Amino acid sequence: MVHPRVLRALTTPLIGHMDPAFLGVMNDIQALLRAVFQTTNRFTIAVSGTGSAGMEASIVNLVEPGDAVIVGINGVFGTRWATTVERCGGTAIRVEAPWGEPIDPEAIEQALRRSGPVKALAIVQAETSTGAWQPLEPIASLCRTHDMLFLVDAVTSLGGAPVEIDRWGIDVCYSGTQKCLSCPPGLAPFTLSDRALAAIKARRSPCQSWYFDMALIADYWAEGSRAYHHTAPISMLYALREALRLVDEEGLPARFARHQLNHDAMIAGLSELGLFPLPSKSHRLPMLICVTVPPHIPEAEIRTSLLSTYGIEIGGGLGPLKGKVWRIGLMGESSTEAHVLTLLNALEELFIRHGWCSTPGVALQAAARVYSRTAS
């Protein structure tokens, strides 16, 4: 869901992408993005593509042929990142964990003991394919010890949970606009530390991508210079500015607490229906709940009923989790008590009709208890 103010911003009359008035919009976006990324990084922009474009940009700018990169793999997006490293001529050192579990820092240390010099470490903070939450501070400390650039995928987390670029020493981080920022998809917030910028400057060969070459893009986003690179997606940037203003008005602590509360209520309700989260209690994403679907439930059929009868879209499993889990997003504008109760009510109705639940209201009541406990 997108706030009406964001939809209205999309329809702002178009002006030229080099018009001084538009350059003001870009300045606003940079300042607001720095706040949400909790960084003072000068290079903080929106890449003209979706979150996957951010992933690609993170690699093509920093990895040169022959460079080794440790990639944490415990879901779809880590796997994709490793592929991107290889398409760049780099070596991806895969450090794996079962889907739904975080990457163990000890496993990274083991990989480091076996490998030669490693240029960077890439890890997904919020695995959308499994609902698993990766604690970043222990990894950050490893990166500092071993002098590796620290790359973080915050596509699903940014704006819904802390992403503390400066405090954790993250060098490269990207996100998407359509998750917890509640802006339509099409842009990738992107930030680079001075260390990452220095690594880009020290490249032996030009970036293999012209479209994502941050050395060139920096000149377009740099206040004062603004050299033409490519035409910015004007309307999307209007929308992003408005979405970021909404984040700013709510404030990050309140926003994070709201995501956590609705997550807790949803889990309480789902548990009453026999639907339990895949990740362990300490590693669950507040904005994306991934529950295991018991084998007697035809998961695809129920998802179709939810969409066609109730107008609710939830995600199925990807890769090895296909047919085994549901992924329920409670992100940004969509993280509301109304959404929690609406989905729990719909699931209850379907479960009672199929005979998988016999106590009407059990899930709704469990969620309501969470809300009343917080209110009191």
Add this chain to the structure above:
Amino acid sequence: MVHPRVLRALTTPLIGHMDPAFLGVMNDIQALLRAVFQTTNRFTIAVSGTGSAGMEASIVNLVEPGDAVIVGINGVFGTRWATTVERCGGTAIRVEAPWGEPIDPEAIEQALRRSGPVKALAIVQAETSTGAWQPLEPIASLCRTHDMLFLVDAVTSLGGAPVEIDRWGIDVCYSGTQKCLSCPPGLAPFTLSDRALAAIKARRSPCQSWYFDMALIADYWAEGSRAYHHTAPISMLYALREALRLVDEEGLPARFARHQLNHDAMIAGLSELGLFPLPSKSHRLPMLICVTVPPHIPEAEIRTSLLSTYGIEIGGGLGPLKGKVWRIGLMGESSTEAHVLTLLNALEELFIRHGWCSTPGVALQAAARVYSRTAS
């Protein structure tokens, strides 16, 4: 300018990018894009990035390390294309012409005589940096004779002048949405012939870009399969569908005639002010007029006055033409009699104030004569 229907389409409520209803939107876009590209190519889609993303996608999918590509260079965009070929490990064989003139097919033949095997030929149909129009039929015939893939940049031309993919035997063509299609920037219409698809299938190495890998993207856009690749920029696709419907309602012949008429009227008026087109009469773009600014006119100052006093944005020169030309766009919804007369009137006022013109109304009358001739 963007039609109000397109702005309204941008605000269509968001649905999931794998929602069956959204897949219907994608089908509509494919059919409408085929019509405007005048092709039956099954692979006709919108790339999730701006026109420059289309350029990058055209190269990374078809050029492998060691491949030779002839690139026509007579402006900014040909130069950029050559750079992209080199970043892909290919060899760019530059065939040049002075900025403002088309590439001579004879120069291409000469380059072919000197070179080894050449995989593809890349040429810009409408050079936005010079206003020069490249006739494509003679080049098409060369591509067939020498068995080269034929790559065409139609960023500025598509929807404003003929781009006949099938009739001319073009293998790869891309455009942008913000030119003659009058949709906000952010997507690149893109089409591949069966010959181009076969070349992609026959690659020795994977595409260096994951985000632009058309072998993967094909599975997302293919009716019936729709495998997840990256999240589509939903709102932008709503807007593109509506913009393409407007093109379809007007009809291509009427749309092309409208662009030509407003171009002719603008040229008639500008000539009275001593502003003459850079390209020769037979090689002028109907949608972008590039005129030489006489040395006594402070071109940047006049452009600033046009923007701040009259709210009209025209472009300055790029590269070697910086400070020497004005580039006036009359594209899509902006190609109107009102726009022609408004700009001519503003220029007349400024020119009279500076003493560069002494006959009030001379430019407007010249334009009016073109319109009345056509009306009668």
